[in-house]
Amino acid sequence: xxxxxxxxxxxxxxxxxxxxxxxxxxxxxxxxxxxxxxxxxxxxxxxxxxxxxxxxxxxxxxxxxxxxxxxxxxxxxxxxxxxxxxxxxxxxxxxxxxxxxxxxxxxxxxxxxxxxxxxxxxxxxxxxxxxxxxxxxxxxxxxxxxxxxxxxxxxxxxxxxxxxxxxxxxxxxxxxxxxxxxxxxxxxxxxxxxxxxxxxxxxxxxxxxxxxxxxxxxxxxxxxxxxxxxxxxxxxxxxx
Amino acid sequence: xxxxxxxxxxxxxxxxxxxxxxxxxxxxxxxxxxxxxxxxxxxxxxxxxxxxxxxxxxxxxxxxxxxxxxxxxxxxxxxxxxxxxxxxxxxxxxxxxxxxxxxxxxxxxxxxxxxxxxxxxxxxxxxxxxxxxxxxxxxxxxxxxxxxxxxxxxxxxxxxxxxxxxxxxxxxxxxxxxxxxxxxxxxxxxxxxxxxxxxxxxxxxxxxxxxxxxxxxxxxxxxxxxxxxxxxxxxxxxxxxxxxxxxxxxxxxxxxxxxxxxxxxxxxxxxxxxxxxxxxxxxxxxxxxxxxxxxxxxxxxxxxx
Numbered sequence: 234x235x236x237x238x239x240x241x242x243x244x245x246x247x248x249x250x251x252x253x254x255x256x257x258x259x260x261x262x263x264x265x266x267x268x269x270x271x272x273x274x275x276x277x278x279x280x281x282x283x284x285x286x287x288x289x290x291x292x293x294x295x296x297x298x299x300x301x302x303x304x305x306x307x308x309x310x311x312x313x314x315x316x317x318x319x320x321x322x323x324x325x326x327x328x329x330x331x332x333x334x335x336x337x338x339x340x341x342x343x344x345x346x347x348x349x350x351x352x353x354x355x356x357x358x359x360x361x362x363x364x365x366x367x368x369x370x371x372x373x374x375x376x377x378x379x380x381x382x383x384x385x386x387x388x389x390x391x392x393x394x395x396x397x398x399x400x401x402x403x404x405x406x407x408x409x410x411x412x413x414x415x416x417x418x419x420x421x422x423x424x425x426x427x428x429x430x431x432x433x434x435x436x437x438x439x440x441x442x443x444x445x446x447x448x449x450x451x452x453x454x455x456x457x458x459x460x461x462x463x464x465x466x467x468x469x470x471x472x473x
Numbered sequence: 474x475x476x477x478x479x480x481x482x483x484x485x486x487x488x489x490x491x492x493x494x495x496x497x498x499x500x501x502x503x504x505x506x507x508x509x510x511x512x513x514x515x516x517x518x519x520x521x522x523x524x525x526x527x528x529x530x531x532x533x534x535x536x537x538x539x540x541x542x543x544x545x546x547x548x549x550x551x552x553x554x555x556x557x558x559x560x561x562x563x564x565x566x567x568x569x570x571x572x573x574x575x576x577x578x579x580x581x582x583x584x585x586x587x588x589x590x591x592x593x594x595x596x597x598x599x600x601x602x603x604x605x606x607x608x609x610x611x612x613x614x615x616x617x618x619x620x621x622x623x624x625x626x627x628x629x630x631x632x633x634x635x636x637x638x639x640x641x642x643x644x645x646x647x648x649x650x651x652x653x654x655x656x657x658x659x660x661x662x663x664x665x666x667x668x669x670x671x672x673x674x675x676x677x678x679x680x681x682x683x684x685x686x687x688x689x690x691x692x693x694x695x696x697x698x699x700x701x702x703x704x705x706x707x708x709x710x711x712x713x714x715x716x717x718x719x720x721x722x723x724x725x726x727x728x729x730x731x732x733x734x735x736x737x738x739x740x741x742x743x744x745x746x747x748x749x750x751x752x753x754x755x756x757x758x759x760x761x762x763x764x765x766x767x768x769x770x771x772x773x774x775x776x777x778x
Contacts, residue, residue, distance in 0.1 A: 285665070311667040319665065325658045328651065336655045339648065340667030382666065 236298065238263040238421050239284065239315075239390050244293035244303070246283040252291070253279040255445035261390065262438075266412065266422045268453060270429035271442035271466060277425040278320060280442070281392045284423070285317040286310045297390065312340045316388035320395040320425075323379035326368030330359050333367050333378055337385035345385070352381045355414075373404035380411060384420075391415065393424040397431065409435050429467050433457050441466050475619035480738050486626045486695060488733025489633035493688030494710040495717065495725035496640065497681025503657040503720035504677045505567065507577035512685055513707030514588035515555050517700060519686020520693040521592055523551030527603055538631065539608050539624025547603075548632070548690050555686030556679040558588075563678050585704065592700040601698040629691045636687055637726060640680065644722065653677060657720065709736065709755055712762045718772025727773050731765075732758045 237260035247253040253276040261267050269277045282288045284295050286307045295303035302310055307317070325333050334352060338345045353360040356377050362370065367378055376396060383391060396412060397405035405428065413435050416422050426432025433439045433453040441449040441462055449462050456462050494516055501509045526547035533543035562584055567577055610621035644650035656663040656673045663670050689703055696702070709732060717728025739754040749757070765773065 287661070287665075307664045308667050308669050311665065317665050319662065322659055322662060325655045325662060327658045328654060332651050332655075335648070336651060336663070336666045336668065339652060386667065 235263065237261055238298060239423065240294070240296040241280065241284060242294045242296070244283060244295065245291040246279060246288050247291070248279075248288070253445050254283065254290075256293070257442075257446055258293075259440050259447055259450065261421055261423045263421055264416075264419070265437040266416050266424060266435060267438045267440065268429075268432040268436035269423070269425045269440050269442055270427075270432060271448075273427075275442040276445040277442055278394050279445075281317065281394050281423070281425060285315065285392055308340070311386055311388075314386075314389040315392065316383035316386055316390070316420075317392045318379045318383045318394060318396070320398050324367040324370070324375050324382065327366060329364050329366055330370075330378060331363045333382050334359070334385055337382035340386060348385055348387060352384060356381055356411075371404075372400050373407060376400065376404075376408050377411060380415065384415065388420060391420050391422045393422060395425050395427055397426065397428050405431065430457065476744065477741065478618060478620045480741060481734070482620055482622050482626065484734035484737035486629050487737050488730045489630050490688045490692045490695065491706070491710055491713050491733040491736075492637060492726050492729030493633055493684045493691065494706065495713040495729040496637070496722055497683075497685040498710055499714045499717070499720060499722055499725035500653075500657075500677050500681040502714070503722075504653070504660075504674055505563075505577070507574040507581065508711070510578060510581040510707070511562070511584040511588060512581075512681075513703035513705070513710065514585040514592075515559055515682050515703065516685045516689030516692065516706070517592060517703030518558055518588055518689070519551040519555035519682075520689035520698050520702065521551075521596060521700075522554035522686065523547040523690045524596075524601060524603060524693070524698060526550035531604060538628035540605060540628050544603065544605060544694075545632075548687060551690050552683035552686040555689075556683045559678045559682035560675055563675065589700050589704060596700065598700060601693075603694055603698070605694075625694065629695060632687070633691065636684060640684070640722070643680075649676065709758055712758050716762045716765050716772055718774040721772070721774045724772050724774030731773070732762070735761050 239261035242258050244254055244257045245252060257276070257280065269280060271277055279288065283290050286302070286305050290303045293303070294301060297313060297315060302313070325336060328336065334349050335345065338348065358374055359378060359381055367375065370378060393412065396408045400408060409431060412422060412424065424432060424436070433456055436453040438451065439453045439456040440447050441456065449456060449459065457467070494512065497515070498509060498512045501507065501512065527543060530543035530546045531541060533541060533546065535542040537545065566580060566584060570576065570580060572580070608624055610623055614620050614622050644654060652663070652668050652673050653676065655666070655668060656670050660670055692702055692706060713728035713732040714725050715728070716731060717724030717726070735758050736754045739749070739751050739757055742749045
């Protein structure tokens with residue numbers, strides 16, 4: 234197997250004095266979607282924040298390819314090919330759709346117009362509402378904008394925190410479709426998802442987190458089929 | 474009727490000064506997240522900076538709106554000085570402090586004392602004036618509308634309008650302005666997007682303090698200069714910022730206009746037989762502020778931006 238595009242190895246991390254991640258290790262292979270699932274408080278979002286420099290790893294290593302990025306600032310990490318879509322407050326509400334996209338590209342060296350035009354083509358709902366303030370968007374539309382903002386940098390790796398949070402089931406399904414589309418266009422995705430079955434359903438691999446460590450990992454399909462994982466973490470019997 | 478026009482004209486001048494002060498206060502609140510009690514004294518610093526510069530440049534030939542060109546040069550010097558001092562203060566005091574908004578607020582009161590005491594130490598506590606001859610009201614307006622407006626009043630309003638207009642252009646039409654609005658809106662997401670927010674904060678200090686300095690210069694030009702003028706007007710500026718919706722730059726402009734107008738329209742009460750003297754003008758401004766907040770708790774523009 235080739236080198237993972239993202240490697241988290243033996244990481245402890247947390248907020249202030251409170252430790253959340255405990256010797257956590259995982260990898261993201263190039264081109265795949267990997268999904269982090271697990272109970273509330275397991276540390277799923279903390280993994281993304283630590284990878285993206287919102288939190289500094291206390292110990293251990295975070296690598297993009299073979300480059301150590303643990304402890305780098307978010308504004309630097311975004312410049313080397315990693316994007317992050319936070320779970321909440323993930324758009325600039327008082328800015329227009331167009332301004333949101335342009336803010337997503339402040340770190341680009343050039344080609345902003347081309348990529349913004351491309352994104353408008355791909356997400357027509359944003360094109361229709363270019364001059365509207367982002368806070369006027371519905372939940373699903375807002376999630377699309379949050380993606381698009383992160384995609385302006387054309388990241389190699391996209392970290393997505395609970396894309397379906399707060400969305401009606403059919404809207405969530407559309408958002409998951411967008412995640413798949415983005416992945417098919419070549420972006421490797423590490424996603425946290427509360428809706429574990431749906432999240433794993435679109436993923437290549439999955440990691441089950443509990444109390445800050447990876448308890449189970451494997452192909453998404455086999456995790457979904459694993460009776461123990463189902464019983465403990467997916468809220469019931471396996472699908473078969 | 475002429476009397477009301479006169480009050481409105483005075484209100485426009487006073488509002489211009491309040492607006493220039495309010496913008497910086499609101500910017501600091503929205504981006505650096507604290508109520509900056511040194512902001513009034515930043516206005517004073519600018520006014521003294523311009524006073525010193527006027528000693529150097531006052532003799533420059535030419536004039537614009539009844540003020541020598543040297544005055545405008547001195548205005549820019551005062552603005553630059555206040556901006557530089559605010560940036561230094563940010564880097565030396567606020568940024569290294571690991572504290573919350575309340576800690577920063579208390580710190581800014583200390584900073585205010587340092588600014589004021591330094592000015593008192595250097596310039597004394599006496600009233601000073603820019604050495605510019607006061608001219609009478611513009612004859613055309615006096616004869617036709619019975620309103621006394623000096624060229625100096627016009628210069629203050631026009632200069633404030635140019636500065637506020639430039640800020641509007643910056644905020645809406647430039648990438649730097651969009652970064653400032655993005656950072657004020659959501660600092661975490663700004664960093665996630667790649668905005669170097671530490672630089673944006675420096676720019677915010679420069680702009681807010683330069684505008685405050687302009688307000689201080691015009692306040693000193695409108696009345697006179699002493700080390701307490703900025704602090705004296707600070708609470709009224711706060712009222713404007715709060716009534717407009719704290720953290721909103723456009724709210725601060727609206728609030729400044731409203732509070733400045735109310736302040737100068739107070740004599741109207743006496744004219745219609747209500748025995749409330751002009752000494753109560755700031756109090757009335759605060760009463761209106763409370764009244765507005767009762768109806769719109771987030772201020773006039775609190776939901777706008």
